[in-house]
Amino acid sequence: MDQPPREISIPTLADVARRAAVSTATVSRCLNSPDQVGKKTRERVMQAVADLGYAPNFGARALAAKHTNTFGAIIPTMENSVFARGIQAFQEELGRHGKTLLIASSAYQEALEEEQVRALVARGADALLLIGFHRDPKLYEFLKSRSVPCLIAWSYDEQLKQTAIGFDNAGAMAALAKLVFQQGHRHVACITAPIASNDRARDRVLGVQRAMKAAGLNPKDLHLTQTPYGIENGETALRKTLAEAPETTAVMCVNDVLAIGALRAAKELGLRVPQDISITGFDDIEIAMLAEPALTTVHVPHHEMGRRAAGMLIQMVKHTEPVQSVELPTDIRLRQSLGPAAS
Amino acid sequence: MDQPPREISIPTLADVARRAAVSTATVSRCLNSPDQVGKKTRERVMQAVADLGYAPNFGARALAAKHTNTFGAIIPTMENSVFARGIQAFQEELGRHGKTLLIASSAYQEALEEEQVRALVARGADALLLIGFHRDPKLYEFLKSRSVPCLIAWSYDEQLKQTAIGFDNAGAMAALAKLVFQQGHRHVACITAPIASNDRARDRVLGVQRAMKAAGLNPKDLHLTQTPYGIENGETALRKTLAEAPETTAVMCVNDVLAIGALRAAKELGLRVPQDISITGFDDIEIAMLAEPALTTVHVPHHEMGRRAAGMLIQMVKHTEPVQSVELPTDIRLRQSLGPAAS
Incomplete structure (x- = not known):
């Protein structure tokens, strides 16, 4: 030899x-x-x-030598700090590994997100963090063809093949809805972001309906108002909800921003929260606690999600071993905006 | 011939x-x-x-043919939407001209901002938007050597040669301070972000001192507390201020985030705002109006600044004609957090 x-x-x-x-x-x-x-x-x-x-x-x-050490993240909005805490933790952890983060904000527009994905890849991003699963499958194929790993955050769905770190949006909302029904509410309305292109919002609505069924109610009776993201839109949506379904005693919003708007509208209408109407949110962003009354909401582990997403994406770039999706637990923050149903 | x-x-x-x-x-x-x-x-x-x-x-x-149509912006923080509205308007206007925006967030760290400038230039950004003037002159030289135009936003100073769109931070704060003194306050404290590396904060403190002088007070008597950005830091700073200077009847914060924290601390201490203590902010971000009592603050024309910044920076990339700096007016939003001095 x-x-x-x-x-x-x-x-x-x-x-x-x-x-x-x-x-x-x-x-x-x-x-x-x-x-x-x-x-x-x-x-x-x-x-x-x-x-x-x-x-x-x-x-x-x-x-590896061709890597730029630049990672990209595309978030749906920069407003109201919904993604700020998670992305900040993501960036800090990337920084500890010598990576620089560039961010784009898609304003919840699918076409804009696609442009931004292509721009980040063209500019040499080693890997991308994207929010939620919903997008044109061609975009995932494009990323695969360019060997740019992509990690989904803020959602977890074991049915889908994309690697993700997130939580069970439907399950978390169902757990909160269960508490709402336990407080005697029978006429519940839901204010949501448009569900056609937002899987997080859609799953949260499904969670409310699942809890309705478990409480012996008909999920089809859920009063649903869809509105784009924004505090003012939440205000308008509450007025619309109460005009269409005046028997409503609890309004579950799929995010805190819409809930803060609903709180404001309730006050303007002279309704006491929670004595006359209960209002809940989702996310537990900073203003949830600052609101008066403070908002009962689902706490999302933003910091842990961001930090661990960085580690996972770095592993995905290294190609050393397959990276498993991670489901994180959420918990409910019971504050003053949820109370017993008005009799 | x-x-x-x-x-x-x-x-x-x-x-x-x-x-x-x-x-x-x-x-x-x-x-x-x-x-x-x-x-x-x-x-x-x-x-x-x-x-x-x-x-x-x-x-x-x-x-020009080598342009990537990708613009960069580096903001000091993504939290509390301080820069979100302006950057969103900047992005929308860039979008109308076929440009994609990539954003980096420096967490108010000079070294990180420098890294991000270099990463954006290395990744082919045609031009950069930066916040405030204060940074190592070498970074400006680096951008010049790479022919990457850079526009300063959120600050205006005719003494400085960098092209900028912003407002007179000192003048705006002096105008608000004048109203505070007109309400009979003589013991005013200031809660500020660290002024060594933040020219906006420094100029706002100078504005308070300028108004003190005009009101016949000694600018050296201004009680100053420096603390990093953040609602909780604002809370701690108010407690510290009142422990050190219990005669204080008005606290002027250099931004709304610190002011929201100060409001919370005042309530926790059992102080009524504005009957026992007046609190003011700067920026007029969304939570300023949501706070209870709503915050008296300086309204910054975020949307106009962002939109016009895009047009200016596109001109700067075209090199067709010199681009002049723009000073935008600010105005004061008188809400409930400022009242007459407690006698």
Whole structure:
């Protein structure tokens, strides 16, 4: 048996092929689909691999040198700090690993998000953090074709193949709705962001309906108002809800921003919260606690999600081992905006 | 006189030099510093320039083709939406011109901002929006050396040479302080972000001191508490202020976030706002109006500033004509958190 030659340069696939007297395609097959290659050829190739000290991940290392150490994140909005805390933790953890974060804000517009994905890839982003699963499958294919790993945050769904870190939006909202029904509420309305392009909002509405069913109510009776994100839109939505369904005693909003708007509208209408009407949110952003009365809401582990997302995405860029999706627990913050149903 | 030759390719500096029988350096000098070249040579070179139809901005046009249509913005924080509204307007206006915006958040850290500037330039940003003037002059030189135009926002100072769109932070705060003194307050304290690396905060404190002088008070008597940005820090700062200067009847905060924290601390201490203590802010972010009592503050024209910043920066990239700095007016929003001094 020959001694391994003293190579100065890193051995290539072609070196292995030459040494084993086979084509590079055969070497590649031996490494990737060994059962498609005859035993004798395979042994000769693997011996050459061993002799030369060839390692397929030399290629990965060469690729690594091309990394820009710039990561991208696209969030739906910069307003009201909904994503600020999570993204800040994401950035801090990336910073500890020498990565710089560039952020884009899609204003909840799918077409704009797509443009921003393409811009970040064109500008050399090593990897992307995206919020929620819902987007054109072609965009996922585009990222795959460019070898840019992408991690989904703020959502978790074991049915979907995208790697994600998030929480069970439907389950968390169902847990809060259960408490609402336990307080005697039978006429519940929901104020939501448009559900067609927002899987988080859609799942939260489904959560309310699931809890209705469990409480012996008909999920079809849920009064639903869809409105774009924003405090003023939450105000308008509450007025609309109460005009259409005056029997409502509790309004569950799919996020804190809409809930803060609903709180304001209730006060303007002379309604006491929670004596006359209960209002709940989702996210537990800073203003949830500052509101008067303070908002009962679902607490999302923003900081942990952001920090762990960074670690996962760094692993995904390294390609060392498959990265498993992570489901984080949420919990309910019971404050003053939820009370017993007015009799 | 020869007819201009029919050039297919765009004439270069070397073509001009060959035609005029001089060196390219001489052509360059004729174009940039004509008074350093003898009259005869200059005339010969300028004739060659005319004959060939050479235009120095052919180079600029070639450069233009290299534009990525990606603009960068670096903001000090994503929290509490201080910059969200302005940046959203900036992005919308850029979008109307086919530009994509990438954002970085420096967490008020100078070193991190510098890294982000370099990352955005390395990733091909055509131009940058930066907040405030204060940064290492080398960073401005770096941007100049890379021909990346940079526009300063949220500050205006005619003394400084950087192109900017912003407002007179000192003047705006002095106008608010004047109203505070008119309400009979004589013991005023100021809660500020660290002023060493934040020119907006520093100028706002100077504004309070300027108004003190005008009101016949000694600016040195201003009680000053410096604390990093954050609602909780505002709470702690108010407690510290009142422990050190219990005679204080009005606390002027250099931003709304610190003021919201101060409001909370006042309530926790059992103080009525404004009967026992007046509190003011700066920025007029969304929570200023949501606070109870609603916050008296300086309204910053976030939307107009962001929109016009986009137009200015697009002009700066085009190099067509010099772009003048813009000073925007601010105004005071008198709400419930400012009242007459407790007697």
